[in-house]
Amino acid sequence: MYAGGTYEPTQRELSLLYGVSVSSINRATQLSAEQRPAVAAEQAKLPAPVARPLALPKPNGNGNLMDDATLFVIVRNAGVDKVLSIAAQVDQAAHH
Numbered sequence: 001m002y003a004g005g006t007y008e009p010t011q012r013e014l015s016l017l018y019g020v021s022v023s024s025i026n027r028a029t030q031l032s033a034e035q036r037p038a039v040a041a042e043q044a045k046l047p048a049p050v051a052r053p054l055a056l057p058k059p060n061g062n063g064n065l066m067d068d069a070t071l072f073v074i075v076r077n078a079g080v081d082k083v084l085s086i087a088a089q090v091d092q093a094a095h096h
Contacts, residue, residue, distance in 0.1 A: 023049055 009017070011025040018025075027046045031039060038044035066074075075083050 011022050011029070014025045015022045024046060027049065028036075028039065031046075035044065039046060
């Protein structure tokens, strides 16, 4: 990506360049200034990845899987076009 006329590689490009996972690059970018030199010199390890839940939340009692605020965040992160495409696929599968 270009920012102010300088090239900034994506995390994917950095992972390919250094032969590590995108997750490792992501964790490295979250290190403090004090932690970076030790990790770079292989004197310290990257922090373990944060476990993320893989399932949707349980229904909230009124038949909905999630509240509007949660759904808003999901749509914002995934993008409207992708969400609409998937919604159309779900609708089509429900009618077949």
